[in-house]
Structures are given as structure tokens and as C-alpha cells.
Amino acid sequence: MSEDIKKQVLHIVKQLEEGVTFEYCGMNAEEYDREPEDIISGLDYLEDALDIQYIVNGEGEYLGARVLVAFGGPNIWIDTLNERVEGAWWGDKYNAHYVNDDMDINEALRMLWECSGQQ
Numbered sequence: 001m002s003e004d005i006k007k008q009v010l011h012i013v014k015q016l017e018e019g020v021t022f023e024y025c026g027m028n029a030e031e032y033d034r035e036p037e038d039i040i041s042g043l044d045y046l047e048d049a050l051d052i053q054y055i056v057n058g059e060g061e062y063l064g065a066r067v068l069v070a071f072g073g074p075n076i077w078i079d080t081l082n083e084r085v086e087g088a089w090w091g092d093k094y095n096a097h098y099v100n101d102d103m104d105i106n107e108a109l110r111m112l113w114e115c116s117g118q119q
Contacts, residue, residue, distance in 0.1 A: 002074070002089065002092045002094075004074070004089075005074045005087040005088070005089055005092050005093070005094045006087070006094045006096075008070065008074060008076060008087055009076060009085045009086070009087040009094050009095070009096050010096055012069060012070075012076055012078065012085045013085050013096050013097075013098045016078065016085070016098045016100070016101055016102065016103070016105065017098050017099065017100045017101075017102060018102055019039030019040070019102035019103050020039065020040050020045060020103065021036065021037050021038060021039060021040070022034060022035070022036050022037075022038055022040055023036035023037060025040055025044070027040065027044070039102060039103060040103060041103060041104070041108065042101075042103045042104045042105040042106070042107060042108030042109070043108045043111075043112075044103075045103050045105055045108075046067065046105065046108055046109070046112070048069070049067050049068065049069060050068040050069065050070075050071050051067070051068040052065055052066070052067050052068075052109065052112075053065060053066040053067075054109070054113050054118075055081050056113070060118065062109070062110045062113040062114065063081055064079065064080040064081025064082070064106065064109075065079075065080050065081070065106075065109040065113070066078070066079050066080075066081075067080070067105070067109070070087075073089055074087045074088055074089035074092070075087070075088050075089065078105065080101070080105065080106040080109060082097075083097055083098055083099070083101075084096060084097045084098065085097075085098060
């Protein structure tokens with residue numbers, strides 16, 4: 001297993017568990033009437049998502065999602081159903097679980113699914 005994959009996966013886990021600040025993202029907190037050290041919302045985080053795969057039951061009810069957050073070396077997915085971050089590049093893989101979703105990304109994904117009208 002590549003240490004680079006592990007490092008990148010654990011970086012995403014840390015972002016999920018601690019949140020990402022406006023300052024870290026380079027977002028202007030004043031536009032949102034917030035402070036630079038405030039944590040961005042799940043919707044703001046998802047603006048940079050490369051792909052979203054929704055996981056639904058037979059009735060179209062949201063269960064979770066997989067969000068592609070890095071591509072091209074390694075590919076990194078956030079899996080909200082299983083609460084883990086999955087990294088892969090060629091034959092190397094590394095997965096790590098997270099215990100907290102500080103930006104409430106899963107709820108933002110639920111809202112996006114429910115607003116899509118695809119149920």
C-alpha cells in the first residue's frame with residue numbers, strides 16, 4: 001500500500017471530522033456573514049465534488065452517497081453510507097472510517113437527492 005494514498009485518505013478523514021474553514025478553502029467568509037475560522041457547510045464542500053453516486057433503496061429513498069473528491073492519482077471517494085473514505089490507485093488501496101461529519105455532508109447529500117425529484 002502506498003503511503004501517499006494513506007496520507008491523502010487520512011487528510012480527507014480529518015477534514016470530515018474537524019470540518020474545513022472558510023480560510024482554508026480560500027472562501028470570503030464576509031460574503032456569508034461568517035468568520036474566516038468558521039466551518040463551511042456540507043453544500044459548500046460539495047461544490048468541488050467531481051462525481052456523486054447516490055445510494056437509494058427500492059423506493060428511491062436516500063440511504064447514502066459516494067462522493068469523488070480526488071481523481072487521477074489516487075482516486076478518493078467519501079462513502080457516507082458506510083462512513084468511510086476510500087482511496088485507490090492502480091492496485092493499491094486504503095480505506096479509513098470516520099466517526100463525525102462536522103460539515104454535515106451526508107445531510108447535504110440527502111437534501112440534494114430529495115430536491116432532484118428522482119425518487
